[in-house]
Amino acid sequence: MDFFHGQEALSAVEWILRSVVTFIFLLFAVKVMGSRAISQLRLLDFIMALMIGNIIAHPLSDHRIGLKGSVISTIVIIILYLIGIFLNLKWPQLRNIIESSPISLIKEGEISYKGLKKARISIDTLLAELRKEKIADVKKVALAMWESDGKISIFLDSQYEAVTPSIYNLKTEPFDLPQTIIKEGKIDYSALQQLNVTEGLLVNTLKTIHQVEVGNVLLCTIDGKKNLNVFLYK
Known part of the structure; x- marks a missing residue:
């Protein structure tokens, strides 16, 4: 664990370990903060990202700086960030100060x-x-x-505004997300099982209707009505 502390020199393995530990720690930190911190850069988020970027970058570029101080600083910033989000949700007056009105x-x-x-x-x-x-x-x-x-x-x-079926009170089919059952020539058997489709039926359909073998299919999707969309290598 010497790579955590500042030293006169680091070996290649210690540099690798320091980078791996920092990377895993940042992944954990972002997970704790939630997707809001990376999906939108509001004032609080921008300050957070700027500070963490600077704190983490220094021990990765200078072997004399230990990781301990950076980790502690980052934890403190995350705690402050979470407190700021909580206060922001609880008190609208503070929200108006931190986040400007539209x-x-x-x-x-x-x-x-x-x-x-x-x-x-x-x-x-x-x-x-x-x-x-x-x-x-x-x-x-x-x-x-x-x-x-x-x-x-x-x-x-x-x-x-664009004309939509709702304007004319037209009935539409419910949304149906096609599922991938073949990708890069390989069948997704778990998807077939969920759809109650057998491998034999899939292979026969590809041969009789699309005149193609499974290995030549780049992508194949199936909708709720069991219709196949086949994309070949080109």
Whole structure:
């Protein structure tokens, strides 16, 4: 366990062990913090990521620095982070301080210059975000809000919304996620068992309908109606 402490020199094995321990520790730390810490970079999350990155990087690049201090510092930061999340959920007043309120950028097709200044973004950035949502005309936007995580929420005017079956009260089939039963020429027998499909039936269907052997299938999926979608190596 000497690789935990600062030394004049480290052997190759000690460097490897130090890296492995740090990697496993970070995986555990992120698991404790939850997916929120890596899915969205709000103010608290950004500070957390910045501090942990700096603390962990130093003992990996300098053999004279021990891991003990970095591990202790990281644990303390994680505890503070979790306390901050708890307080953030419990007291809305604190939440308003840590996380800024949404800022209106567009309302009923009109751009709010004050909103742009408050959010510190340019017209070009706003237009770029609209293009990402396939929106070419600002006048079609009913509301656009700058969220606390740096993303823009955009809502189209109802007359420009896409037509959906619900508008005409049309009945649709329930959502059915196809399951993979062949991947890279190999059959997933556990999936076949769940679907009550035999290997013989699968092989015969591939031969008679798709004229292909299992080994030549890159991907094969099956839906709730037992229809196969076959993708071949090309």
